[in-house]
Amino acid sequence: MLLAFVLALGIMAALALLLGAVLGWAAIRYKVDEDPLVDKIDAILPQTQCGQCGFPGCKPYATAIAGDEADINRCPPGGEDGIRKLADLLGKEFKPLNAENGEEKPKSLAVVDEAVCIGCTLCVQACPVDAIVGAAKHVHTVVSSECTGCELCVAPCPVDCIDIVPVGETVTSWKWRYPVIPLTPVKVAA
Amino acid sequence: MNARAEVSKVIFPFHGGVHPPEHKDESSQTPIAAMPVPRQLVVPLHQSIGNIAKALVAVGDTVLKGQMIAEADGTVSAAVHAPTSGRVVAVGPTLVPHPSGLPEHCVTIESDGEDRWIERNRFDWRNAEGRIIRDYLRDMGVVGLGGAVFPSHLKIGGARDGLDTLVINAAECEPYITCDDLLMRERAAQVVEGIKIVQHLLQARQVLVGIEDNKPQAAQAMREALKNAAINFPADVVVVPTLYPSGGAKQLIKLLTNIEVPSGVRSTDLGVQCFNVATIYTIYRALEHAEPVISRVVTITGNVQRPGNVDALIGTPIADLLAFAGDKPGSQAYIYGGPMMGFELPGTSLGLSKAGNCIIAKNGALFPEKPVEMPCIRCGKCADACPAELQPMDLYWFGKSKNFGKAQERNLFDCIECGACAYVCPSNIQLVDYFRFSKSEIWAAEKAKKAADQARERHEFRQFREEREKREKAERAAAKAAARTEASGGNVAEAADAERAAKIKAAMERAAAKKVEAAAAQTASDSVTPIDPDAVSVPMGQAAIAPTSNEAPQAVESAAPALDPEKAERIRAAMEKRAAEKAAAEAMSPEEKAAKEAEKKAKIAAAMERAAAKKAGQAAQQQPGE
Ligand code: SF4
Ligand code: SF4
Ligand code: SF4
Ligand code: SF4
Ligand code: SF4
Numbered sequence: 001m002l003l004a005f006v007l008a009l010g011i012m013a014a015l016a017l018l019l020g021a022v023l024g025w026a027a028i029r030y031k032v033d034e035d036p037l038v039d040k041i042d043a044i045l046p047q048t049q050c051g052q053c054g055f056p057g058c059k060p061y062a063t064a065i066a067g068d069e070a071d072i073n074r075c076p077p078g079g080e081d082g083i084r085k086l087a088d089l090l091g092k093e094f095k096p097l098n099a100e101n102g103e104e105k106p107k108s109l110a111v112v113d114e115a116v117c118i119g120c121t122l123c124v125q126a127c128p129v130d131a132i133v134g135a136a137k138h139v140h141t142v143v144s145s146e147c148t149g150c151e152l153c154v155a156p157c158p159v160d161c162i163d164i165v166p167v168g169e170t171v172t173s174w175k176w177r178y179p180v181i182p183l184t185p186v187k188v189a190a
Numbered sequence: 191m192n193a194r195a196e197v198s199k200v201i202f203p204f205h206g207g208v209h210p211p212e213h214k215d216e217s218s219q220t221p222i223a224a225m226p227v228p229r230q231l232v233v234p235l236h237q238s239i240g241n242i243a244k245a246l247v248a249v250g251d252t253v254l255k256g257q258m259i260a261e262a263d264g265t266v267s268a269a270v271h272a273p274t275s276g277r278v279v280a281v282g283p284t285l286v287p288h289p290s291g292l293p294e295h296c297v298t299i300e301s302d303g304e305d306r307w308i309e310r311n312r313f314d315w316r317n318a319e320g321r322i323i324r325d326y327l328r329d330m331g332v333v334g335l336g337g338a339v340f341p342s343h344l345k346i347g348g349a350r351d352g353l354d355t356l357v358i359n360a361a362e363c364e365p366y367i368t369c370d371d372l373l374m375r376e377r378a379a380q381v382v383e384g385i386k387i388v389q390h391l392l393q394a395r396q397v398l399v400g401i402e403d404n405k406p407q408a409a410q411a412m413r414e415a416l417k418n419a420a421i422n423f424p425a426d427v428v429v430v431p432t433l434y435p436s437g438g439a440k441q442l443i444k445l446l447t448n449i450e451v452p453s454g455v456r457s458t459d460l461g462v463q464c465f466n467v468a469t470i471y472t473i474y475r476a477l478e479h480a481e482p483v484i485s486r487v488v489t490i491t492g493n494v495q496r497p498g499n500v501d502a503l504i505g506t507p508i509a510d511l512l513a514f515a516g517d518k519p520g521s522q523a524y525i526y527g528g529p530m531m532g533f534e535l536p537g538t539s540l541g542l543s544k545a546g547n548c549i550i551a552k553n554g555a556l557f558p559e560k561p562v563e564m565p566c567i568r569c570g571k572c573a574d575a576c577p578a579e580l581q582p583m584d585l586y587w588f589g590k591s592k593n594f595g596k597a598q599e600r601n602l603f604d605c606i607e608c609g610a611c612a613y614v615c616p617s618n619i620q621l622v623d624y625f626r627f628s629k630s631e632i633w634a635a636e637k638a639k640k641a642a643d644q645a646r647e648r649h650e651f652r653q654f655r656e657e658r659e660k661r662e663k664a665e666r667a668a669a670k671a672a673a674r675t676e677a678s679g680g681n682v683a684e685a686a687d688a689e690r691a692a693k694i695k696a697a698m699e700r701a702a703a704k705k706v707e708a709a710a711a712q713t714a715s716d717s718v719t720p721i722d723p724d725a726v727s728v729p730m731g732q733a734a735i736a737p738t739s740n741e742a743p744q745a746v747e748s749a750a751p752a753l754d755p756e757k758a759e760r761i762r763a764a765m766e767k768r769a770a771e772k773a774a775a776e777a778m779s780p781e782e783k784a785a786k787e788a789e790k791k792a793k794i795a796a797a798m799e800r801a802a803a804k805k806a807g808q809a810a811q812q813q814p815g816e
Contacts, residue, residue: 171293176629
């Protein structure tokens with residue numbers, strides 16, 4: 001009886017040791033080089049690449065968040081929605097956008113005033129997503145489908161001919177509103 | 191209620207469905223009236239699923255009836271035509287029949303009263319290739335007239351080995367609407383001609399026309415027309431019981447063929463294709479009479495004096511249609527489409543679109559105020575009624591709590607927004623509103639994600655390219671240096687070497703100075719070599735401040751010769767401002783700036799390396815894994 005008990009214990013202990021060793025070996029053998037967390041964070045960031053977070057692009061900011069070197073509330077284009085998603089992912093507390101990094105703005109696009117552009121190509125060099133096309137001394141223009149509205153091209157332009165215009169709502173981009181229960185106002189006799 | 195047609199023996203009922211009051215008799219008693227040409231037509235350019243058509247006319251142009259005024263943009267799009275002859279008075283955003291109430295591109299035409307056709311040539315479709323026929327239909331603006339306005343040319347072709355069944359959707363299941371009923375009663379022969387064409391184009395082995403039993407006259411007319419037409423394929427009219435939404439494509443296909451189209455599968459893959467009967471009619475008009483889609487039959491009913499059906503030009507202002515039917519006072523709103531799936535129009539100045547099958551003047555008597563929404567009691571009635579076999583109460587819950595992922599998992603996108611669930615809900619929950627809300631949120635999120643992915647890719651590529659350019663430049667410089675030391679032999683006196691180095695340095699400095707000058711003169715930098723922007727803009731700024739000391743302003747003028755003095759002044763002012771800003775920035779902390787720059791570059795380089803390493807790692811992992 002006792003023997004059986006001891007035997008059972010022994011088998012259990014041996015099994016535990018063996019499995020532990022296998023797990024330990026697997027952890028070393030199949031080690032993931034890159035922190036997948038960075039990618040998960042990067043997937044939430046809006047990829048505007050504007051640098052408002054204080055990092056040169058979304059990926060560096062994602063890396064910093066993953067390394068716990070930066071707070072989650074530094075990305076204005078991502079807005080509150082983005083912060084909420086980051087908080088969910090990282091199991092952190094939601095906090096409002098850090099005002100120092102800027103404020104959430106409606107989605108915008110850069111537009112070059114083609115009558116003023118002198119074709120200096122400085123904006124091309126500034127655009128993080130190559131959304132501006134044009135050759136030296138020729139009018140430049142923004143490919144609106146590629147532009148993230150990061151505003152980085154505005155400052156370098158020597159003739160101030162780039163405007164950031166908000167993209168308004170159109171029939172195609174319009175969304176159905178959250179249903180609200182209509183309240184019928186009580187009519188007051190005039 | 192009128193007499194009913196006898197329901198066909200072989201039908202295969204679909205799940206769910208409801209039976210709202212039909213309200214069809216009001217508008218089905220009088221023949222289709224021809225609407226006189228209105229004084230002005232507002233023709234929306236976005237009249238199909240997909241891309242908005244590109245306008246071909248400008249303000250002031252005269253157009254003829256049937257002239258293409260906007261061409262299809264890409265494959266999923268359809269052309270738009272002038273409904274009558276006249277003059278274009280406006281091209282631009284105008285109110286359109288859309289629940290958003292937002293303006294979209296329209297062409298406004300003032301009719302000249304002559305209604306003069308453009309020259310039409312009959313299209314020899316029998317001897318044309320499939321591709322040519324599809325392009326022709328697209329250029330004729332043929333779209334599904336059942337309400338979804340899906341471009342018809344996309345449904346024709348594709349099936350090489352033919353189709354088992356061509357289903358003609360004439361169920362017209364939604365209350366109030368009778369336009370297809372009247373069309374079949376009055377133009378059955380032409381509809382059958384259309385059926386013959388589409389049967390031929392699709393090589394369909396049989397044709398089934400599905401009609402609800404509340405349209406006995408239409409069923410009779412279609413039967414006779416099919417008998418009279420010399421057809422060489424099996425075709426039959428199938429009368430189905432009146433049950434909303436039997437006119438849903440999937441539901442009608444199930445009813446007639448017992449084929450269930452699963453989620454995410456096209457019916458064509460199962461050998462069935464469904465066309466609305468009005469669409470069939472316009473295909474006939476387009477192919478046999480070279481008539482683009484410039485008019486449609488529309489039911490005007492509800493709170494009007496003479497409810498009925500009108501053959502109206504596309505673009506006819508809703509107000510004109512209502513006046514024609516005798517608008518009565520007391521209408522609170524006008525519904526576009528049926529009471530189940532339609533929406534309230536944002537105004538009556540907007541023009542009729544191809545999707546507009548019905549306009550209902552809504553008043554309190556016909557549409558009593560909806561009682562207040564109560565909490566869901568999970569009675570399951572909505573699930574019993576849902577023709578798509580969904581669980582509306584769950585979808586509602588997920589939509590309400592904005593848990594869109596879960597809603598999508600439960601096949602939210604199979605919902606056809608028929609409103610059957612909301613119709614039966616004892617708690618008066620406007621379920622469809624939640625489904626529409628969820629769907630548009632999901633679409634928007636998907637769009638944003640796509641845009642972000644694209645931006646990420648482009649940004650990474652740019653970083654890669656910058657790195658490569660830098661490396662190549664460094665390599666070139668190293669190669670040059672190596673060549674130089676080799677040429678000098680290495681055993682030249684040190685003093686001579688130093689002298690030489692000094693000379694080179696001086697020459698390089700001269701060259702650099704020249705370059706800066708040249709750059710300033712051109713106000714342009716060569717795009718490939720990354721020139722320090724400050725080096726370029728500072729002299730430019732000086733040039734702007736002292737225009738005579740330098741050639742820059744002249745260059746500015748020559749770069750943009752069309753500039754007027756005002757604009758030149760603007761440029762100059764902006765340049766001055768910019769120079770001042772730059773100077774201020776410079777004065778602040780040059781070291782700090784340099785440090786920041788270096789740090790940024792290092793960070794980017796590190797990020798790139800990491801990305802590259804990771805990609806390689808992923809690729810290596812994926813191979814054995816997947
Ligand atoms: S602020 Fe946001 S969008 Fe801009 S670079 Fe940083 S993470 Fe990207
Ligand atoms: S065009 Fe301007 S605003 Fe748009 S992405 Fe490029 S730099 Fe940013
Ligand atoms: S920076 Fe300004 S002037 Fe120069 S190319 Fe761009 S838009 Fe034109
Ligand atoms: S019918 Fe209405 S109350 Fe009943 S389960 Fe569905 S949503 Fe809830
Ligand atoms: S609206 Fe959608 S969920 Fe409701 S019954 Fe129709 S298909 Fe089902």
